[in-house]
Amino acid sequence: MPTLTTAVIGYLLEPFLPDLPESLLASLSAYLDLLLKWNARTNLTAIRTPEEIVKRHFGESLFAGLHLPESATLLDYGTGAGFPGLPIALMHPEVRVTLAESQNKKVSFLREAVRSLGVSIDVWPKRVEEMPSDLRFDCVTLRAVDDMEAALRGASLRSRSKIVLLTSQGAAQQIEISGFQEEETIHVPESSDRIVTIFART
Numbered sequence: 001m002p003t004l005t006t007a008v009i010g011y012l013l014e015p016f017l018p019d020l021p022e023s024l025l026a027s028l029s030a031y032l033d034l035l036l037k038w039n040a041r042t043n044l045t046a047i048r049t050p051e052e053i054v055k056r057h058f059g060e061s062l063f064a065g066l067h068l069p070e071s072a073t074l075l076d077y078g079t080g081a082g083f084p085g086l087p088i089a090l091m092h093p094e095v096r097v098t099l100a101e102s103q104n105k106k107v108s109f110l111r112e113a114v115r116s117l118g119v120s121i122d123v124w125p126k127r128v129e130e131m132p133s134d135l136r137f138d139c140v141t142l143r144a145v146d147d148m149e150a151a152l153r154g155a156s157l158r159s160r161s162k163i164v165l166l167t168s169q170g171a172a173q174q175i176e177i178s179g180f181q182e183e184e185t186i187h188v189p190e191s192s193d194r195i196v197t198i199f200a201r202t
């Protein structure tokens with residue numbers, strides 16, 4: 001039995017994205033179970049309850065996916081356990097998604113998730129800085145990457161067109177990305193301070 005039924009996951013995600021298809025809910029349910037199983041023995045995410053994982057990780061990632069600029073390729077910079085890149089890839093199978101993560105245990109989890117979900121996603125198992133210097137993506141997403149200033153500089157070198165940043169209102173106040181301008185900021189449902197900000201290359 002899955003930890004949460006697709007009906008419960010759909011209900012929890014309703015404020016972020018109503019009427020999700022059953023096939024997407026089934027993939028999210030399988031992803032949740034795998035994440036809970038791995039999180040019991042390795043620390044992949046500090047958010048531990050299934051309901052909070054669905055709302056805070058899946059909900060915010062899918063909400064960013066709802067507002068994703070048109071892109072053929074996407075890099076999720078410092079994806080951790082796959083956020084926001086993996087839910088976005090499930091929602092947008094037409095986008096070629098690369099999940100970049102430098103920590104081995106998280107890379108092992110991501111590979112297992114990609115294999116068991118049967119999705120076509122690339123995993124870059126090193127630091128983004130180690131990618132071939134000419135590799136670019138239409139869109140780069142970032143959420144909760146440790147050194148945000150350095151990460152945004154790195155993202156600006158990798159993005160051909162857009163950067164989508166998932167952050168808090170307070171943290172966003174000081175953010176400037178050389179060569180990019182803020183295009184749109186959208187408030188994340190069910191939160192007083194979480195936002196999705198889209199930057200476009202000038």
Ligand SMILES: C[S@@+](CC[C@H](N)C(=O)[O-])C[C@H]1O[C@@H](n2cnc3c(N)ncnc32)[C@H](O)[C@@H]1O
Nearest residue numbers: 078079080083100101102103127128143144145
């Ligand atoms: C706090 S976690 C957040 C993960 C995820 N984005 C989320 O929102 O749950 C940040 C992750 O970024 C990874 N990371 C930081 N800098 C990186 C870099 N330059 N290249 C690849 N991964 C990086 C770290 O290993 C860590 O797993």
